[in-house]
Amino acid sequence: MKLHEYQSKRIFAKYGIPIPEGDVAMSAAEARQIAQRLGGRVVVKSQVLVGGRGKAGGIKLAKDADEAEALADQILGMTIKGLTVDKVLIDQAADIREEIYLGITIDRARRKPVMMASSEGGVEIEEVAKATPEKISKLIIDPATGLMDYQARNLAFDLGMRRASIRQFTIIAKGLYQAFTESDASLAEINPLVVTGDDKLLAVDGKIVLDDNALFRHKDLAELRDVQEEAEAERQARHAGISYVKLDGEIGCMVNGAGLAMATMDIIKLYGAEPANFLDIGGGAKSDKVAAALRIILSDSNVKAVLFNIFGGITRCDEVARGILEALKEVPTDVPMVARLVGTNEEEGRRILAEAQMATAKSLAEAAERAVAMAQTN
Amino acid sequence: MAILVGKETRLVVQGITGREGAFHTQQMIEYGTQVVAGMTPGKGGDWVHTVPVFDTVKEAVNATGANTSIIYVPAAFAPDTIMEAADAGIELIVCVTEGIPVLDMVRLRHFLDQTDARLIGPNCPGVISPGTAKVGIMPGHIHKPGPVGLVSRSGTLTYEVVQALTDQGLGQSTAVGIGGDPIIGTNFIDILRLFESDPMTDHVVLIGEIGGSEEERAAQFIATEMSKPVTAFIAGRTAPPGKRMGHAGAIIEGGEGTAQEKIAAFEAVGVKVARQPAEVADLVAQRI
Numbered sequence: 001m002k003l004h005e006y007q008s009k010r011i012f013a014k015y016g017i018p019i020p021e022g023d024v025a026m027s028a029a030e031a032r033q034i035a036q037r038l039g040g041r042v043v044v045k046s047q048v049l050v051g052g053r054g055k056a057g058g059i060k061l062a063k064d065a066d067e068a069e070a071l072a073d074q075i076l077g078m079t080i081k082g083l084t085v086d087k088v089l090i091d092q093a094a095d096i097r098e099e100i101y102l103g104i105t106i107d108r109a110r111r112k113p114v115m116m117a118s119s120e121g122g123v124e125i126e127e128v129a130k131a132t133p134e135k136i137s138k139l140i141i142d143p144a145t146g147l148m149d150y151q152a153r154n155l156a157f158d159l160g161m162r163r164a165s166i167r168q169f170t171i172i173a174k175g176l177y178q179a180f181t182e183s184d185a186s187l188a189e190i191n192p193l194v195v196t197g198d199d200k201l202l203a204v205d206g207k208i209v210l211d212d213n214a215l216f217r218h219k220d221l222a223e224l225r226d227v228q229e230e231a232e233a234e235r236q237a238r239h240a241g242i243s244y245v246k247l248d249g250e251i252g253c254m255v256n257g258a259g260l261a262m263a264t265m266d267i268i269k270l271y272g273a274e275p276a277n278f279l280d281i282g283g284g285a286k287s288d289k290v291a292a293a294l295r296i297i298l299s300d301s302n303v304k305a306v307l308f309n310i311f312g313g314i315t316r317c318d319e320v321a322r323g324i325l326e327a328l329k330e331v332p333t334d335v336p337m338v339a340r341l342v343g344t345n346e347e348e349g350r351r352i353l354a355e356a357q358m359a360t361a362k363s364l365a366e367a368a369e370r371a372v373a374m375a376q377t378n
Numbered sequence: 379m380a381i382l383v384g385k386e387t388r389l390v391v392q393g394i395t396g397r398e399g400a401f402h403t404q405q406m407i408e409y410g411t412q413v414v415a416g417m418t419p420g421k422g423g424d425w426v427h428t429v430p431v432f433d434t435v436k437e438a439v440n441a442t443g444a445n446t447s448i449i450y451v452p453a454a455f456a457p458d459t460i461m462e463a464a465d466a467g468i469e470l471i472v473c474v475t476e477g478i479p480v481l482d483m484v485r486l487r488h489f490l491d492q493t494d495a496r497l498i499g500p501n502c503p504g505v506i507s508p509g510t511a512k513v514g515i516m517p518g519h520i521h522k523p524g525p526v527g528l529v530s531r532s533g534t535l536t537y538e539v540v541q542a543l544t545d546q547g548l549g550q551s552t553a554v555g556i557g558g559d560p561i562i563g564t565n566f567i568d569i570l571r572l573f574e575s576d577p578m579t580d581h582v583v584l585i586g587e588i589g590g591s592e593e594e595r596a597a598q599f600i601a602t603e604m605s606k607p608v609t610a611f612i613a614g615r616t617a618p619p620g621k622r623m624g625h626a627g628a629i630i631e632g633g634e635g636t637a638q639e640k641i642a643a644f645e646a647v648g649v650k651v652a653r654q655p656a657e658v659a660d661l662v663a664q665r666i
Contacts, residue, residue, distance in 0.1 A: 111483075126633060213478065243622075259532025262587060262613035263535050263613045266654070311537050311538055344517070
């Protein structure tokens with residue numbers, strides 16, 4: 001789960017990381033009030049959960065409260081990469097001398113947290129990694145000891161930081177590590193961490209991505225979810241306990257198991273069409289879950305055919321077949337469908353679907369071929 | 379035995395009194411696995427089917443000589459349970475549980491690295507040596523004994539490939555699901571090494587997916603350390619970047635972990651990569 005910039009920075013502040021004075025506005029009038037209170041130059045920053053806000057015109061500098069109001073009016077309601085801006089952060093503008101990148105994530109191969117720092121702050125770290133990988137310093141952190149002072153100091157020297165800032169950098173690096181572990185984050189980054197004209201450090205922009213699997217023990221963080229940024233289908237899927245990712249193709253698919261769901265998408269492409277989604281109903285799904293999944297698939301107007309691929313183990317094919325028919329009663333549709341059911345109770349499952357005049361296939365390849373043909377003629 | 383599980387396996391089921399634990403215990407017994415003990419704190423002295431339940435793994439090991447454990451415990455409690463098994467001297471721990479927080483796995487791996495225990499999973503279907511023992515949740519009947527070793531990050535996708543192999547008369551020595559999480563107990567290379575030295579295995583099938591770089595590392599290992607032929611399948615050619623595809627570990631991040639890179643890494647070292655699951659069996663048949 002991604003957090004907004006303002007949410008991430010408020011968490012950082014709790015761990016002793018200095019952030020600019022600022023507040024969130026939902027309207028231009030509110031933006032004006034905040035700017036007035038802060039005084040001087042402010043930055044008006046759209047709060048949407050995508051990168052590239054600056055390039056899209058979603059971050060602007062205002063010289064006073066009047067301009068902040070005008071810019072907020074412009075930015076609120078803007079669409080950035082498909083997301084509508086409904087709030088802006090008004091931050092006091094910083095006196096920027098240098099911009100640093102500082103982030104923590106998990107190094108999968110080393111199985112430990114890794115802190116990354118670069119003197120090339122303010123741009124996406126992936127771009128730095130591609131263009132000038134030598135400008136990124138990496139530091140593996142022992143989970144038993146946490147980040148040590150000397151490690152943070154070494155990073156600061158790697159960055160070529162002036163002596164006056166080093167102690168402050170150490171406190172920020174350790175605060176970031178603590179914020180990362182105590183929030184159960186999968187990513188925590190400050191970008192840029194600004195060095196001001198008077199050698200002060202300031203976390204001007206920040207991002208936290210939380211580990212969804214750990215939200216059960218962070219009720220306060222779970223409540224930070226911005227449901228307005230979530231597509232309706234994704235919200236429904238989350239409530240039903242279904243893994244769903246919308247794609248751009250025309251063949252909807254419903255599968256049990258994540259690996260098999262990806263393989264099903266791939267085979268659709270192999271037979272000449274594009275998948276409309278990734279959808280895993282999980283193990284042991286009952287008919288109500290199947291019905292919820294089908295409603296989600298059919299809510300996508302691009303879908304021209306639906307492919308069911310169920311390898312029954314814990315999941316019973318007859319349950320799935322009943323779920324499909326149940327959903328079709330509620331959401332009548334003329335989208336053609338083909339089902340491939342194998343494993344536990346497959347004959348009963350196929351019989352139920354055959355009675356309802358639904359096409360069935362013996363193999364995944366046959367099912368994919370038929371789904372593609374259906375989509376082309378529909 | 380083939381690898382990891384076999385006739386010598388003496389299994390303790392952690393979380394045996396839960397619905398899933400009890401159900402799969404029955405299935406494993408029916409398959410022929412020696413299930414010698416169950417463990418649920420506070421339920422010691424109970425019986426599930428024909429299996430005695432203990433309060434601690436240590437008691438179960440002392441009373442029954444258990445050497446392998448399988449874990450059906452919710453994610454919030456699974457790391458503690460895994461450590462208990464390792465601490466009690468269990469050699470092989472299979473964790474089916476999905477949804478363990480990544481930072482718990484970081485600490486857990488750190489702990490396990492200082493013990494002799496091997497963890498398979500989490501978020502995996504388990505391990506089966508067809509005809510001798512099943513320690514997991516996979517449907518036993520689709521497997522048949524034979525010379526093909528399988529290692530996979532996935533569950534049902536593995537069943538799909540196993541079914542295709544079995545349909546072509548190609549039996550399996552052992553099928554290992556290593557799990558779909560970003561941090562797991564045993565990786566591809568560990569299992570490839572075991573298959574390489576297993577006399578029952580002639581050919582290895584590796585099923586990978588997007589995310590991480592374990593497939594690339596496996597390709598290097600195959601090139602330098604393996605004499606047995608390997609056939610691969612990689613799921614997620616059509617997966618978009620930045621989106622988690624069901625498994626916590628199946629995500630293309632910062633342009634890394636794509637199926638295309640993994641396929642290229644295998645093809646560069648002469649490993650045949652199937653375009654669809656059923657084709658794995660065709661490619662294996664050509665070389666066996």
